[in-house]
Structures are given as C-alpha cells and as structure tokens.
Amino acid sequence: MTVIVEAQDLGKHYPVGGNLLQKGTSLKAVDGVNLKVHAGETFAIVGESGCGKSTLARLLMRLMLPTSGEVIFEGRAIAKLKGAEVRALRKDLQFIFQDPFSSLNPRMTVAQLIAEPLEIHRPNLTAGERRKEVGRLLAEVGLRPSHMDRYPHEFSGGQRQRIGIARALASDPKVVIADEPVSALDVSVQAQVVNLMGDLCDQRGLTLIVIAHDLAVIRHMSDRIAVMYLGRVVETGPTDEVFANPRHPYTRALMSAIPVAEFGATQSRQHLSGEPPSPLAPPSGCSFRTRCPFATEICAQMQPVNETVAPGTEVACHHWRDVSSVSLTIAASATGRSPGAEARFAMYRTALANQDSP
Ligand SMILES: Nc1ncnc2c1ncn2[C@@H]1O[C@H](COP(=O)(O)OP(=O)(O)OP(=O)(O)O)[C@@H](O)[C@H]1O
Numbered sequence: 001m002t003v004i005v006e007a008q009d010l011g012k013h014y015p016v017g018g019n020l021l022q023k024g025t026s027l028k029a030v031d032g033v034n035l036k037v038h039a040g041e042t043f044a045i046v047g048e049s050g051c052g053k054s055t056l057a058r059l060l061m062r063l064m065l066p067t068s069g070e071v072i073f074e075g076r077a078i079a080k081l082k083g084a085e086v087r088a089l090r091k092d093l094q095f096i097f098q099d100p101f102s103s104l105n106p107r108m109t110v111a112q113l114i115a116e117p118l119e120i121h122r123p124n125l126t127a128g129e130r131r132k133e134v135g136r137l138l139a140e141v142g143l144r145p146s147h148m149d150r151y152p153h154e155f156s157g158g159q160r161q162r163i164g165i166a167r168a169l170a171s172d173p174k175v176v177i178a179d180e181p182v183s184a185l186d187v188s189v190q191a192q193v194v195n196l197m198g199d200l201c202d203q204r205g206l207t208l209i210v211i212a213h214d215l216a217v218i219r220h221m222s223d224r225i226a227v228m229y230l231g232r233v234v235e236t237g238p239t240d241e242v243f244a245n246p247r248h249p250y251t252r253a254l255m256s257a258i259p260v261a262e263f264g265a266t267q268s269r270q271h272l273s274g275e276p277p278s279p280l281a282p283p284s285g286c287s288f289r290t291r292c293p294f295a296t297e298i299c300a301q302m303q304p305v306n307e308t309v310a311p312g313t314e315v316a317c318h319h320w321r322d323v324s325s326v327s328l329t330i331a332a333s334a335t336g337r338s339p340g341a342e343a344r345f346a347m348y349r350t351a352l353a354n355q356d357s358p
Pocket residue numbers: 014027028029047048049050051052053054055056279
C-alpha cells in the first residue's frame with residue numbers, strides 16, 4: 001500500500017508567556033505523533049476537544065510549521081518546499097472546514113467561490129470553460145448547476161457544506177483534510193454529507209483525512225483510525241479492528257460514550273471521569289493515567305511506547321493486555337452491525353437518495 005502522507009515524530013509546541021511563572025514554558029499541542037496515511041483510504045483522527053486534532057490537521061496541510069519532526073507528502077518533507085512547490089502542494093492537499101456558514105465569503109456567488117481555486121490552480125481554462133467546470137463540480141456534489149449565480153445565504157447548511165466540498169475539489173486534489181466536516185450540521189443532513197464524501201472518495205480515488213470527535217460518524221466513514229489524547233496518538237489501526245477490540249483504556253472510554261443503540265451494547269460501559277489534564281502541565285509518564293482505571297506505578301514513571309498488538313494496530317499503554325482481558329460489552333457487540341447501527345446506516349442511504357438540492 002502506498003503511503004501518501006506521513007507524520008514523523010511530529011510536534012507543535014505553542015510558547016506560553018501569560019505570567020512570570022509560565023514564561024519560557026510551552027504547550028505541547030501535538031507531541032511526537034507518528035502516522036502513515038495510505039493513498040485512497042479514509043483515515044480518521046479522533047479525540048476529545050483540545051487533544052490537538054486541529055493542530056495536527058494544520059501541520060499536515062502546512063498551514064503551520066512544526067516545532068519538531070516532519071510531515072512527508074509523497075516522499076518529500078513539506079516544510080522544505082519553496083515557492084512553486086508550495087503552490088503545487090496546495091493544489092494536491094485541500095481542506096474542508098467545519099463551519100460552512102463562515103468559511104464561504106457571503107459577497108461572492110457560488111460560481112465565483114468555486115472559480116477562485118480554478119483560476120489559481122488551472123489558469124489555462126477560459127472563462128467559459130471555468131463556468132462549465134463550476135457547473136460540473138456543483139452537479140458532482142449534488143447541487144443544481146443552474147443555481148451557481150446565487151449567494152451562500154440562499155442555501156441551507158448542508159448545501160453550503162457541499163459548496164465547500166466543490167471548492168475543495170476544484171483543484172483536483174489527491175488528499176482532502178476535513179476538520180469536523182459535519183458537526184455543525186443537522187443530524188439528518190450529516191448523513192447526506194457523510195455519504196457524499198464517501199462516494200467522492202470512491203469515484204475519485206481520493207485520500208480523505210477526517211477529524212472528528214463523533215465516533216459514530218467515524219465508524220461509518222473511515223478505513224483506519226488514530227485516537228489522540230493530549231497531543232499524542234494512543235491507538236491506531238483498521239477501524240473495524242479498533243471498534244471490535246479497543247485496547248487502550250481511553251479508546252474504550254470513548255466508545256462507551258457512543259449512544260448504546262448504535263452498537264447494541266446493553267451494559268458494562270466504561271465512563272471517563274474528569275476533564276483532560278492541562279496540556280501546559282501534563283502528568284508524568286502516561287498522560288492518560290490520571291483518568292485511567294488500570295493505572296499503576298509504572299504509568300507515572302514511564303511514557304508507554306507504541307506496541308504492535310495486531311496486524312496494523314498499535315497501542316501505547318503499559319497495560320493493554322490487562323485492559324483487553326476485561327470484557328467490555330460494547331467491544332463484543334461492535335463486531336457486527338447491530339440492528340441499531342443497521343437502522344442508522346439505512347437512514348444514511350435514504351438521506352442520500354433525497355439529496356437536499358434547492
Ligand atoms: N495558537 C495557539 N496558541 C496557544 N495554544 C493553542 C493554540 N492553538 C491551540 N492551542 C491549544 O493547543 C491544544 C490543542 O488544540 P487543538 O485546537 O489542536 O485541539 P482540538 O483537539 O482540535 O480541539 P477542538 O476540537 O476543541 O478544536 C489546546 O490546549 C489549545 O488550547
């Protein structure tokens with residue numbers, strides 16, 4: 001399998017200069033992240049608010065430079081790219097924003113919004129060809145080309161996110177990074193947009209990196225998943241494997257938080273207690289230990305390293321074997337789609353059939 005995007009020991013530390021005591025300290029928003037994204041797959045990054053997902057996404061996009069480590073795109077370190085090479089990277093790596101309301105300039109028509117990246121990345125197109133391409137892109141995301149001269153406020157939230165997707169696709173990218181692409185949308189519309197992105201990935205062979213806190217959405221969308229906690233990846237692997245056998249106590253706790261009907265689980269839920277610690281003063285050793293029911297002395301003394309626990313699956317936990325031996329109902333029932341999940345999946349499909357064209 002070809003690796004298209006890779007993070008190598010990636011770190012982003014924000015300097016903190018609030019008061020005298022904090023002077024010279026830094027906040028480790030992303031701390032030693034290693035991951036490999038394969039061409040054509042949908043790779044999900046999940047975790048609670050503040051765990052560093054958005055910072056990681058911006059590093060992968062080269063919207064900011066890392067404090068340490070590297071991002072490799074198609075075999076090249078992106079921090080070292082210059083001028084025309086950065087422009088080529090922008091064409092190949094596109095971003096879909098969380099908020100379709102604020103990410104589109106309200107003074108521009110849809111035609112202008114989608115033509116803008118076309119002018120930058122495909123300057124050889126004539127005005128007529130560009131307009132035709134805008135129409136084609138709108139049709140591809142399930143909107144009527146005849147509405148291209150309307151303004152963003154004339155569209156619903158789901159339609160605006162489709163416009164955002166069409167804009168991202170205009171440069172014909174190889175990789176799209178979507179930061180919480182459906183969390184600002186109504187649940188029924190979320191299903192349509194999730195399906196649209198899945199279909200676009202299949203049809204275009206796109207690589208999609210999706211950032212989300214909603215595991216139910218991730219479960220339906222992604223091939224592989226990385227779970228982040230306080231700036232670090234604590235578990236990564238094929239989505240089916242991670243959902244069937246979550247081995248890190250944090251992954252288990254996240255999965256226990258999914259509504260029970262989603263996976264047909266009935267009991268043995270593992271709750272997360274308390275807030276994540278401040279990334280300004282992370283606990284020694286394993287940063288999850290202060291909330292972990294399995295924590296022992298070693299967890300305070302040593303940061304766990306990533307261990308391969310199954311093909312393609314890595315976990316950073318001193319006690320993953322003990323964790324795995326404790327049955328969690330949700331783990332057992334997540335192996336097959338429960339009636340609840342089946343119903344939700346059917347809803348996704350129905351919603352797709354009734355796309356929200358204006
Ligand atoms: N520019 C910045 N300067 C200082 N600290 C920052 C900056 N941006 C983010 N942080 C901090 O870095 C940590 C990670 O933030 P980030 O936004 O990447 O997390 P996240 O998982 O995407 O959270 P959310 O889902 O709430 O956006 C947080 O503690 C945040 O407060």
